Amino acid sequence: MSRALIGPAGGCALHGAILTALAIDGVVPLVHSTPGCALRAGLSLRGPGRATTAPAALPPLPSTNLAERHVVFGGTSRLREQIKNTLAVVPGRLLTVLTGCPTEMIGDDVTAMVKEVTTQGEAVIDIATAGFHGTARHGAESFMTALANWVGKLDPRRRGTEAGLVNLFGIVPRVDPGWLGNLEEIERLLAGVGLKVNPLIGPSGGFESLQALPSAEASLVLSPWGLGPARTLSERFGIPVVQAAGLPVGADAVRQVLDLLSEVLGRPIDEAGQKFLDVEQRLEDFVLNESLESLVGIGRRRFALAGGSLVAGPVARFLGDVLGWSSAAILVTDDPPEQSFGPLSAGLDRVRFLSDAAAIAEAVRASEADVVIGGSAERDLAEQLRLPFVEVFPPSALGTLSEGHAGARGARRLVAAILRTFDPEGIGATITTRPVLERGNETRLATVDGVPAPPRRIGR
Amino acid sequence: MSAKDRPRAKHIAIYGKGGIGKSTTTSNISAALAEAGHRVIQIGCDPKSDSTTILRGGAELPTVLDSLRGRTRPRLADISALGFGGVLCIEAGGPVPGVGCAGRGISAAVDLLERLEVFEEFEPDYVLYDVLGDVVCGGFAVPIREGIAETAYVVTSSDFMAIFAANNLFKAIDKYAPSGGGRLGGIIANSLQLPHARALIDDFADRTGTEVVGYVPRSTEVAQSELYGQTVIEAVPYSEQAEIYRHLARRVVADHEGQLPKPLNGPDLKDWARGWGDRIFGAETVVVAAQGQR
């Protein structure tokens, strides 16, 4: 028998769509559902069990706020009224009507309501985002796909391409920890090799960025949640889809992604671009050299890591390939589609796809890891298991403020987080007060063959 | 007698596929009970909202859900009318077809009646729910869920689709009975006309471990009374048909053990229907052949 999922991250599909809409300047969401649906979007930003009321920061969110009588008699006339009022008072360039579970279950003919206003020349679309379709990331993807479809219909002929413009998909605003920092860093990295990111979301995204989608030379997809819009643009305009193995964490991963992009674009990275990548590499080398003593003291760890498909694999790859750590469990927690399991776990050991908090806890417990890496949910778990914990994914409410893990700068933050856990004084020795030492296997792991195990690659 | 001393009213749900004559049957049962001196409430739970029409001479009656459309809380007087013999008539109502959720409508209406304390106020002996029996979603099962009605009857003709709907209701009863839902009182065979009809319904009852509590033949008196906006009990009280309804009313409210039916599963139901098909058409062929020989 099926049972309820414990602690799905980031709310339901509707919330993913709302959060995405709010991250695109000029795109206005209108929730067609009961009041709680729109309110939950604010609450879920703080994670389950944290908020007691709607946060003051909840942005103004038009909603039809259906009552029981609308469920019984249908909510379309309420929607008609709300569309009209929203168009009149909320400034924006595209209104997106987002349906929740109640309205999709009673079968409101939302498309007809939207057609009424689009025939009058208004820019309005409707998107089926009821929570029963899936998680916030599902909703964000449907939302992006609908936007891509809309620009496609708006301008069916492709009006030329803008050289070096690359659409970016797969980072889910406010749901992926560090989404804004990661976005900025990807923009900086692509700019370093002469490309320009068309991000759609965030401060440099917005309605113009939406209009520019068809002019891009390629779509870079960082997680399976970006495939929907990228494929839509590929079908309509033949824009090639470049699928990365996740967020590029560390200089190697950056080089890989950019090489792949340049190959698809048929545009080799020029001298200035190569120089930029060398700087990126040297930054990482500096970081590793500076922390060498500490890392040696910490030794090669067996880690259990939990995170979304954007970051879990990439962080694990960095830990394995660069620091020489081994994986006890890599848990991809955002329920990506099955077809993406292969690419997401390429080159990694002991990857599992689990989205239930209880199952994740059990997998970490059974993994015999000696360090837990993840977000705030894993912190409690690590405490229970009396294992050291490295917090790399900040809680989603702080996700907008944190810097993320893209590039060599991201790797630097990752190493810093590790050192904060094991060597907070920076004296090159593992802290001895951690309860983990009581487990008895600490010294064995820290000193393989009697000598402290060095990270596999330090410098070039 | 104070409300406390009065025995709790008996709540009875009468289900039936749309158009099978369940409203006519229910209204005649209500009329017969009222005629015998009982206080009766009949609640129509069908979005068509015409359950109690023939008790009220066809007068307009705002539905419970109509009152939900507005913002003010309705009073009992706004949503009820006294019909023949003092039967309190209430229509749950529903949305326009193709819009909204009729199932939730029924739940909402029943909730509202409870909040209005209709039963405490009117102190009925019997409450009859006339429910659209095409149980398509949870809302239509509300009257038999959580023990609102302790007994459910199903009105059926010998039409396969009516039997199919009855079988579905049996499934719903079996689903909810363990958690305090109502039980089956029995089958009411309605519109009996064709020679095989009675045998067919008897056989269905037999196969599902249920009981037929009344046989109502098709009659012109029913159709005629309806044209005048009346029940048979009111229009032609001395007719044989009126007697049949009085008898049925006594059976329906009599104390007896509710049953847990054994509904047929999909393939069994189809096989059963096919078997009857062969028998009926086989019989007709024989008649036609015999006539041809003459």
Ligand code: SF4
């Ligand atoms: S799961 Fe459905 S009902 Fe719940 S908040 Fe999301 S859209 Fe609304």
